[in-house]
Amino acid sequence: MLFATLNGVKVEANPKAQGTCLLCDQPVFPKCGEINVWHWAHYKDKNCDYWYEPETEWHKNWKLVFGKENCEIVISKDGCKHIADVLTNDDLIIELQNSPIQIDVIREREDFYGERMLWIINGKHFKNNFSIFKSRLDEDIKYFRFYDPLSAEFGKVDNSPKNEFNFTWSWCRKSWSNVQRNVFIDFGDEYLFWVKEGMGTNSGKGNQVMKKFFLNKYGGDLELLATLIDGSKDTIKRLKTYEK
Ligand SMILES: [Zn+2]
Structure with missing residues (x-):
């Protein structure tokens, strides 16, 4: 804590x-x-609190963005008490998860906190196994299938909505596959990847949400936005891919 x-x-x-x-x-x-x-x-x-996980820089930065009065809040329900990572002024609970988590703990936390809750997961540990791409065509380009006129996908037009991305996830964290609340994955760049389909599986869909919009919506301090963004070359490379 x-x-x-x-x-x-x-x-x-x-x-x-x-x-x-x-x-x-x-x-x-x-x-x-x-x-x-x-x-x-x-x-x-x-x-x-057996839901506790060791405090990291990542937790700290996210908590402090919401301020001392809105982080580490004791929630009591049915004779049980837990510390929610963040409780916004609109009574939304944000749970931060850095390490792998068991399926029953996900369920317990969701049952306890109810529907007004979302997850932010630290994706830095698995970002090399997680590819985000705009369409099948992007994937084809990546694997050079685009240049193969015999490929069934060759020449198909990308009709997907503007902010809809696909992902593939190798060695995915399967315990998330039955998650009931919204999940935002933080890869350390300017965006959160909001998983819309296929969480905890090898592939699915999602949207890119800029962290500044997320903070704006949930009452985070925009002046601390930079504490949530890594400045590594790797991050810049990923951002370029998203902005195409
Ligand atoms: Zn205690």
Whole structure:
């Protein structure tokens, strides 16, 4: 967790800070190393929320874009309590997922938070297995089938809607195949890839949503937009492909 409470105020971890857990009210201690994001940890090394995943820079950036008052929010329902990553002012829950997740945990989280929820998944770990392309023709060009007049697809016109993209996903994360809420994949560039069909499978469809529009819609701080975008050459290359 990025935040703990001290005298009713949410506080970030720093080496001298003290605080209690937002969820279980137990004392927590600041972990402020050089490698991991500064965060709060429970004594006895046991987190009280079993949906918790280790805090990363990626989590932190997304949470802070929505601000201290809208991230790490305790949600109570049917005698259970969990910490939602983000709760917007419009009561939408945004759950951030960095690591692979089991199918039953996806279902539990969706059941608990209900329909006003969406997922943002960190796609950087699998972006080399995930290709986004505009149409069959793009794919043909990639595999040189376009130049083969004997190919059944040769010369076909691209009639797909402007912002509709196809994807192929090798070694896909199958646990997502039954997801019920909207999924946005973050590959670290200016866009989120909003999966419309085929999440967790080898192929499907989606839209590119600019992060700035996403933040605008859900109340994120546009001044922090750059913290969500990597500046690597690889990113620039991907962007060029999208903008064709
Ligand atoms: Zn706790």
